[in-house]
Amino acid sequence: MSILNSLISIVSLNSQKHSIAYSSASFSNGDNFGLNHVSKLNKQTNTQTHNGPTITEMSFFDEEIKKSIWDGKIPIIFTLSPNDLTSHIPPSPYSLMAPRNSYFPLITNVVKEHFKSSTLVLADEMWLEYNGVPIKWHIPIGVLYDSLVGGNNKTSEDDPNQGYWNLVVHFQSYPDKILKCPNEEYIKTHYKNVLKEANYIKQGDITKLNNLNINQTNELWDGLKYHDYDKFWSINKKFYPNSTKEYKYIPIRIIYNCKPPVQELIPVFDENGEETTLQMLFNFIPFQNVENILGNSNSSSNSNSNNNDDNDDNNNNNVSKSDQVKEIDSKFKTLFDYLNSGVKYKIQGIEPDLSSSVVWLNEFFGYPDNFLYIVLLDPISK
């Protein structure tokens, strides 16, 4: 457990340096304890197709993996924006280990307290920025990190901040492109809505969620808020079917550059009764469905999707009441073809083997909102 645990934090810390050594290859022939079991379990899920191993059957090591994923943390250094500095002495930066499976507003109260005395501009809510990009708080921290930093922590070897994620703290000019988060209720509402969606995808209804009593609902929320594994999973386990046969679809989100996710309904088994693997998933998704969120596409979608802050009449430019003429000149047919061209993906900071079962990944590598986030890394900036 500790090895996988440190693996996750190492990869998060210093992904560029370690990504080759710990990429998919190490999942199938890893020379360390934790990883061997991941690959064995994946084989197990692949061979026992129809009866799909129940969660209880593969509990021992899986529990360790689940715990390790939960314990994954990212070291962050927060610095106050110079624009907001009103004291004579600039405050020292604030650093903390941020859980991947959390949301920024749940952990940044201490950061706010730290900088409060150094700024007089507290008119707006606090917000965070990385390299000029406002951080979307509604995306889980681990997904934000994989997506914005990915395998590309650009700090040089002798930089003392190497391995840390440097975020700038702002107290004014809250960007209108990110969701407002004036209090905890907003995080709660957002979290519940996404959790509902994931569970609707999984089971076709949300009765399991609606049937929680008030104590259980609070337990789940407190587990997330205080990052308490036992509390959180005591409730969260109810949302995972006992058998893979009870799944309708697997809730997954493809993320690129923190843009709105691409969501596909992924069946647990293919038409031959094989349990869906990552490779099958990537083959299942047409490239064109992903192309529009990629920055380097040639289509006009770039200009359209980037100018939406000027609301007025922007949409009218794109109105077409007739079907658009389809061009079929794309280089890639599926997302898998695209990944084969050298594009990397990350799930909870690592690149699980293509033969991994997606339903397994969803439970063990999923985020607290029950979605499996697959982050695509930009090939150009690497």
Added chain:
Amino acid sequence: MTSFQEFKNQALSLINGWNEWCWVTHRQRVDEDGYLVLKLYKNKANCILTSTTSSSIRNDDNQIEDNDIDMSIVDSSVNSNNNNNNNSVDQDTDIHIYEYHVIFSRSYQVPVLYLNVYKKDSTVLSWSDIWNTLPLSKYDSSSHNIVPYFSQVEHPILGIPFYQLHPCETPNLMKQILSVSKEEHDDEDNNNNNDTIENLQQYFLSSWLSIVSPLVGINIPLHFLKYMSNK
């Protein structure tokens, strides 16, 4: 409603009878792309001055003013004097632009309503200001700051904040609506026994919109009701 294509077919057919809505696409080469957009310009008294395609508002709309349709519960109906009169709209700084989007949710397989309200200078109204203008607020006595079924989310295509009427109850609601109307149909006309739920699915979007619209300040035009009853 089981697929995007079905949503699109129903949306395009809806536009035929209710031409203030537009079908908007953003992406090229994507089969499953597009959503419905309606823009309403309202003044401070919450009267609709003009809508997206004001030029196409037909004359018979004026009949709404002496309406016996209790579906249009927005304080006032379409003011024909302001049709096509964009100058007066520009001069009025109190104009609020209500932008409604109806987007198909693949997760829930239902249409979902998104809403944003902004001023002429593109500044977005706060939620409490928006909420108080929605007829829905008159039915819901809970605090306007936290309405769990109406929350700010990231627009699934534009990626900017929009208010979303949460779709998790829509599948159940529509199941009930469509099965009720099936029974009514059966009672009325026994010859029409092949009127199954599947057939009623073609009214999914218009039925849903006729329930949701009055709650969020969209007037259902008389010509659309006529159009639907002639179908």
